[in-house]
Amino acid sequence: MSLLIASNIQNNPKYLELVHRRNTLGWTLSAIVCIMYFGFTLMIAYAPDILTNPIAPGSVIPMGMLLGLGVIVASCATTGIYVYIANKTFDPIIAEIVREASK
Secondary structure, eight states, X not given: OOHHHHHHHHHOHHHHHHHHHHHHHHHHXXXXXXXXXXXXXXXXXXXXXHHHSBSSXXXXXXXXXXXXXXXXXXXXXXXXHHHHHIIIIIHHHHHHHHHHHTO
16 A cells, blocks of 8 residues: 555544544443453452342342353344444445555
């Protein structure tokens, strides 16, 4: 890629908007994951009695195991959300920006 094409891409208002939207989405999803992980860790430290309660009367599975699994599944889901949005929204915009810059 030549420097002229790279310069055209970086100066394109669509590219600047794309960078802003992608960063906003990335930081938002990262914050959600961090809140989940730190919240779970804080529950371990300050509310272990909640986590050691069984999920149902007579059950041997503690609530903490269910919540821990939920954190892992939610983390995978946020990754999937980012990938879905990137593929459906960001990739077509990137292709359009590159096409415009190559003219």
